[in-house]
Amino acid sequence: MASPNRLIATPRRDDIEAPSLQPATPLLRVDALSVSYGRQQVVSDVSFALSRGQSLALIGESGSGKSTIARAVLRLLPNGGHATGRITFDGRDVLELSERRFRPLRGRAIGFVPQDPGNALNPVRSIGAQAMEAAALLDEPDDRVRKQRILETFAQVGLDHPQRVCDSYPHQLSGGMLQRVLIGLAVLPRPALLVADEPTSALDVTIQKRILDLLTRLQSELDISLLLITHDLAIAAERADALVVLKDGVIQEAGRTAAIFASPRSAYARELQADVPALNPDRYRALRDPGFRRRDAGATAKIEVRAVTKTFAVDGRTLTAVDNVSFAVPAGTTHALVGESGSGKTTTIRLLLGLETPDSGTISVAGEQLSGRSPATLRAAWRHLQLIYQNPFTSLDPTWTVEKLVREPLDRFGIGTRKARNAQVRQSLADVGLGEHLLARKPGALSGGQRQRVAIARALVLRPDVIVLDEPTSALDVTVQADIVEVLLSLQANLGLTYVFVSHDLALVRQLAHTVSVMHRGRIVEHGAVGEIFDHPQQPYTRSLLASIPSGTTGRVSPSRPRAVVTADAPG
Template sequence: MASQNRLTAPFLRRQTPAPAPQPAAPLLLVEGLSVAYGKQEVVQDVGFELGHGKSLAIIGESGSGKSTIARALLRLLPGGARTGGHVRFDGQELLALPERRFRPLRGRAIGFVPQDPGNALNPVRTIGAQAMEAAALTDEPSAVIRRALVLETFAQIGLDNAHRVYDSYPHQLSGGMLQRVLIGLAVLPRPALLVADEPTSALDVTIQKRILDLLSRLQHELDISLLLITHDLAIAAERADSLVVLKDGTVQEAGGTSAVFSSPASNYARKMHADVPALNPDRYARLRDPGFGLLDATNQAPKIEVSAVTKRFTIDGKHLTAVDDVSFSVPAGTTHALVGESGSGKTTTIRLLLGLEEPDAGEISVAGERLTGLSHASLRTVWRHLQFVYQNPFTSLDPTWSVEHLVREPLDRFKVGTPRERAEEVREALANVGLGEHLLTRKPGALSGGQRQRVAIARSLILKPDVIVLDEPTSALDVGVQADIVEVLLSLQAKLGLTYVFVSHDLALVRQLAHTVSVMQRGSIVEHGTIKDIFDNPRHPYTASLLQSIPSGFAGPARGQQPRSLQAFREEQIA
C-alpha cells in the first residue's frame, strides 16, 4: 500500500493545478469617494485604483473636483468638509484614521507637489531651512547627513548649483527652479505615492517638459506611484498609464490611457480631446484662412511696423539689453505671434509697441503713424486704435466695478457719444464676445475665468480699435474655456478686420491662431516666418526645442536604474 502511494503521489501532484498567483493589491484604492461642503456635494461616488510604481492622471476643468480629491487623499480638506466612501493606501483605510496616526504618513509615505511654489514656500526662509524640514521625515538623526541628502536630491532633480539653491530665498530662483525644489522636497523621504497637483500649469512649455520628464524619471527610478492632477489631456496621455476624466465631481470616463485618449467614449472626453490645441492644429482653419490671403497682398503698407528696435535697462549698475535689434511687420487683418520663454523679451517688446516704454533705438509705427517720441497726449489718441488685453483679467479688472462700468469706462474717458449711445455700445460689445445683458450688473468676482476674459476683450473692443495686443490671454484658463476665447477672437477678426499681436509661450495655441510668428530668445528674434514655415521647417535649434516640447500623445519614459538606498548613502557619508 505504501508502495502504491509512492507511485501515485507524483501523478496526483501533477494533476492538481498549482494555485494561481494572486494579483498584487493596488497601492491606492478609492471607492465611492464623496466630498461635501455643507449641503453641496462637490465630489460624488469617485472610484479608481493605482498600482505600485504606476501612474494615473485625473483630468478635468476647473471646478471638476480634481484638487478636492487630491486633498481628500492627503487629509488636507478645510474644516467643515465631509467625506464618504473608502480610501485605502497600502491596505490601510485613510478616511477613518485618526489624525495622529495619519500625520506620519503625510510626507513620508504620501508626497505632495502643489501647483504654486510661490504660495507653498515661505518667502522669508531660505530653501535650505525649508528643505531640512523635509529631510527630518527620513528619521536620519545626523544633521550633517540630512543636509547632504538635501544637496544630493537637489542635484538629482537637475538643480545645477545645489549649494547656491540651498542658501537662496525663494524670490532669488526662477519659477522652474522653485517647482523643482518642491518636487525634490516631496521625493526626499522616498514616498510610495506622489500626488502632483497641476505642477506645470504656470510654466513655459520647455520648462514644463523638463518638470514632467523629471517626474516621470523619478517615478521609475524610485518606483514611486504617481497621481497627476491636470486639465490638459495631451499631458495626461503622455505621462500616465491610466486616466480618470472628471466633470462636476463625477467620473465621466476611466481606463487605460490608450483607450481613453484614442477612442474616448463620453461626450465630455471627446470635447476635451477636441479642445487641446496640440491635438487639433487646424481646428480654426476656416476662420483663419482669409488672413493668409492678406499676407500675399503687396500693394498695402503693413498695419504694424517694428524696425530695428532696441531697449536697454540698468539694474544695480549693470546694463541689460532686454530687446536687441528687433524687427517685424504685421499686415492688416492678420495675427502675428511673439513666442519664447520667460525672459526672452516678449513683454518688453509689447510695452514698446504700446508706447509704455521708449526704445533706445529703432522706430515703431501703427497704421503709418510713427509712435516713437510721441507725447502722452498724442499717445492717448493712438490708444483709441491700439488696445491691450492683459494676461490675468482677475487682476486687471477693478473688482468693485460692475461689468457695465468696466466695459463702458473707455467710452467715458474719451467722451464718446451720449449716455444712451454708450449703453448701447456696451451691449453690442458684450454680444460680440458672447455675453448676455444679464451680466451687466455683476462684478468680476461673480464671473468665471472665461467670462472675465470675455469682459476684458469686450472692454478692449468698445472703442472700435484697429489693433489689439494680447498678452497670454488664455494662459490662466482651462483648455475648454481657452477654445471658446480663441473662437471669439478669430470670429471678431473675420468680422471686424482686426489686427492682432499675440504673445504666448504656448506654440500649439499659436499654431491654431496666428498667421506669422517671431521666435524670441534673450531679447533677439532668432527666427521669423509664416506658421507653416516655422512649424514644418524650423531652422534654429531654439525653435526646434520649443516645438519638441509640445505634448502630443503617448510617450512612456524608459525605466532608469534604482538609486542608492538611504542606508548606502548614510554609510558613504559617514565613511
C-alpha cells in the same frame, strides 16, 4: 457588477513572471468617494485604484472635482468639507484615521507637489531654511546629514548648484527652478505616492517638458506611484498609464490611457480631446484664413517694428532685453511672439504699447510713429491700441460691475452720450457672447471664461485697430481656452482686427497665428509664416521649442515597470 465609476488597475498577465498571476494589492484605492461642502456635493461616487510604480491622471476642467479628490487623499479638505466612502493607502483607511495618526503619513509616505510655487514657498525665508523644515520628516537627527540629503536631492532633481539654491530666496530663482525645488522637497522623504497638482500649468513649454521628464524619471528610479492632476489630455496621454475623466464631480470615463485616447466613449472626453491645441492644429483654419476675413475698405491698421533695441541697467551692468528686433504685421492678421521666459517678449510688447521707450529703432501703428512721443500724445494712439492681460482673475477690479468695467474706457475718452455708451457696452458684450443679465455682476460672480470675455469686451469697446494679447488663455482650462480662441478669431474675421499674440503655448500659436517671430535672449532667431516655421524650423532653438510640445503619444511607460491593465465600466 462593477460600480459605474470604478477604475481597477492590475498587471497584464504576460508581464507577470509565472507562477504568480494574482494582481498586486493597490497602493492607493478610492472606493465610492463623495465629497460635499454643506449641502453641496462636489464629488459623487468616485472609485479608482493605483498600484505601486504606476501613474494615473485625473483630468477635467475647473470644478470637475480633481483637486478636491487629491485634497481628500491628503486629508487637506478645507473647513466644511466632508468626505464619505473609503480611501485606502497601503492597506489603511485614510478617512478612518485620526489627524494625529494620519499626520506621519502626509509628507513622508504621501508627497505633494502644488501648482504654484510662488504661493507654496515663503518669500522671506531662504530655500535652505524651508528645506530643513521638510528634512524634519526624515528619520535622521543630525542636521549635517539632513543638509547633505537636501543637497543630494536638489542635484537629483536637476538643480545644478544645490548650495547656491539653498542660499537663495524664492524671488531669486526662475519658475522652473522653483518647481524643481518643490519636487525635491516632496521626494526628499522618499514617499510611496506623489500627488502632483497641475505642476507645469504656468511654465514655458521647454520647462514644462523638463519638469514632466523629471517626474517620470523619479517615478521610475524611486518606484513612486504618481497621481497627476491636469486639464491637458495631451500631457495625460504621454505621462499616465491610466486616466480618470471627471466632469462636475462624476467620472465620465476611466481606463487605460491608450484606449481612452484612441477611442473615447464619452462625449465629454471627446470634447476634451478636440479642445487640446496640440492634437488639433488646424481646428480654426477656416476662421484664420485671411480670405475668409471681411476687410473694411478703410482698414489700414498694421504694425511696423524696425531695428528696436532696449537696454536696462541691472546691478551696475547693462542688460540688453531687446536687441535689433524688427517685424511687421499686416492689417487683419495675427502675429505671434514666442520664446522662453527672459527671451524679450514682454519687453517688446511694452515698447509697442508705449510703456517703455526704445533706445533706438522705430515703432509705428496704423502709420503713426509711437516711439519718442509723450504720454499726452500717446493717449490718442492708445484708443486704437488695446491690451488684453494674461490673468482675468487679477486684471479686473473686483469691486466694479461688468457694466462699469466695460464702459470705463468710453468714459475716460469721453466718447458719445451716456445712452450711446451704454448701448456700446451691450454691443461689446454681445460681440463676445455675453448677455445683458451679467451687467450688474462683479468679477467674483463670474467663471474664468466669462471674466476673460469681459476683458475682451472691455478692450473691444473702443473699436481699436490693434489688440495685444498677453498670454490671454494661460490661466484657463483647455475647454474655456477653445471658446476664447473662437471668439477672438470670429471678432478678427468680422471686424478686421490686427492681433499681436504673446504666448509660451506653441500649439495654441499654431492654431491662432498667421506669422510668428521666435525670440531668444532678446533677438529674433527665426521669423516667417506659422506653417513654414512649425513644419520646417531652421534654427536649433526653434527645433527645441517645437520638440517640447506635448504630442499626445500614448504608452510612454518605462520598460522596467509593468504596464497597468485597467478595466472600467464608467458611463459613456
